[in-house]
Amino acid sequence: MSKEKVVLAYSGGLDTSVAIKWLQEKYNLDVIALVVNLGQPADIEAVRDKALAIGAVESYMVDARKEFAEEFVLPALKANAVYEGKYPLATALARPLIAKYLVEQAGRSGAKTVAHGCTGKGNDQVRFEISVAALNPSLKVIAPIREWGVSREEAIKYARKHGIPIPATKTSPYSVDENLWGRSCECGVLEDPWVEPPGDAFSWTKDISRVPDEPEYIEIDFRVGKPVAIDDKKKRLVELISYLNRAGGKHGIGRVDMLENRLVGIKSREIYECPAAIILLLAHRELEALTLERDLIHYKAGLEQKYAEIIYYGQWYSPLREALDAFIDKTQGSVSGTVRMKLFKGNAIVVGRKSEKSLYDYSLATYEAADAFSHESAGGFIELFSLPIKVWAKKQRKQKS
Numbered sequence: 001m002s003k004e005k006v007v008l009a010y011s012g013g014l015d016t017s018v019a020i021k022w023l024q025e026k027y028n029l030d031v032i033a034l035v036v037n038l039g040q041p042a043d044i045e046a047v048r049d050k051a052l053a054i055g056a057v058e059s060y061m062v063d064a065r066k067e068f069a070e071e072f073v074l075p076a077l078k079a080n081a082v083y084e085g086k087y088p089l090a091t092a093l094a095r096p097l098i099a100k101y102l103v104e105q106a107g108r109s110g111a112k113t114v115a116h117g118c119t120g121k122g123n124d125q126v127r128f129e130i131s132v133a134a135l136n137p138s139l140k141v142i143a144p145i146r147e148w149g150v151s152r153e154e155a156i157k158y159a160r161k162h163g164i165p166i167p168a169t170k171t172s173p174y175s176v177d178e179n180l181w182g183r184s185c186e187c188g189v190l191e192d193p194w195v196e197p198p199g200d201a202f203s204w205t206k207d208i209s210r211v212p213d214e215p216e217y218i219e220i221d222f223r224v225g226k227p228v229a230i231d232d233k234k235k236r237l238v239e240l241i242s243y244l245n246r247a248g249g250k251h252g253i254g255r256v257d258m259l260e261n262r263l264v265g266i267k268s269r270e271i272y273e274c275p276a277a278i279i280l281l282l283a284h285r286e287l288e289a290l291t292l293e294r295d296l297i298h299y300k301a302g303l304e305q306k307y308a309e310i311i312y313y314g315q316w317y318s319p320l321r322e323a324l325d326a327f328i329d330k331t332q333g334s335v336s337g338t339v340r341m342k343l344f345k346g347n348a349i350v351v352g353r354k355s356e357k358s359l360y361d362y363s364l365a366t367y368e369a370a371d372a373f374s375h376e377s378a379g380g381f382i383e384l385f386s387l388p389i390k391v392w393a394k395k396q397r398k399q400k401s
């Protein structure tokens, strides 16, 4: 009788590598590895082959870069989605897409079970499992690392015993996750929030002491909320994001040192590198400032926070996210134009913005002779606008005396 199968989301890292062996030993399952290319700088074919070398019966790779950029990163950009004011959500955005491919592969392979390499302390387990449940509630999920409860040291020992090559050595003690939208780095000395991240925690961005002394200017064109060109050169989204990761990284842009609140209740220290995300979020917000009506942009800001939370909490496949997308898409109709930025010494600085849809009216804003603003109306406006506070203040004084 042939064995039952499990489809494992495989990254080539320590946890998912030991998971292949463990799923065979503990559950007697045939492991089908699935490697999803989301723009991480790994050699994807080597990763696929590594799974076979460790003992997977089949190993597949999917190139999901375009889908990731268009269907996940772009909606998040339109929503200016940033968790707790700092984290552009690269890892969190990737999980629902990986889950989608896991579910599809399980369908093709006739597997009743999927697996991921997340620990029991992180957000990623939640994101994978909610997503799988939303896409195919009849699938079972196994989380080998969580179930097994191994420490990093024990996982390394187990890997050594089974001849599994280990990427995390003494010189690189971090847990890293990467995709097009950013890189995250945790563990090792970073677990002490007082310790400055050592140079080896970074890989996408130059240290500020080694960046160019000359600023670089770039112009980013947006069409209905989507970045489409840099310096007048049209670029597909994947290419545009990769370009900005390189350009920003060269100037030391995109480093985030953060103490964040995980969904499972832990505060954790994370180091992110996300040059393209930082640059694009800044540029996109700036174009919105120029083109969105006041009440709309204020109201949208509240929803943006909720949107970021939905992504962080793993609720991508939810009716609330879909409904918010409809609202956000509606707001993007006028978000077309160009933002000019200066990349310099670790900073991305907006220095200019223009749009056909601009709501900036020079004759209203100017202090020069062309001024068309109704100064005489201002007095009456203040009179009525201040009325409730005046009434209240009068009463306060009376009660005190």
Ligand code: ARG
Pocket (backbone or CB within 6 Å): 089, 091, 092, 123, 124, 175, 176, 177, 184, 270
């Ligand atoms: N703390 C970040 C998040 O929750 C990054 C997680 C990184 N994941 C990982 N498997 N190394 O999205």
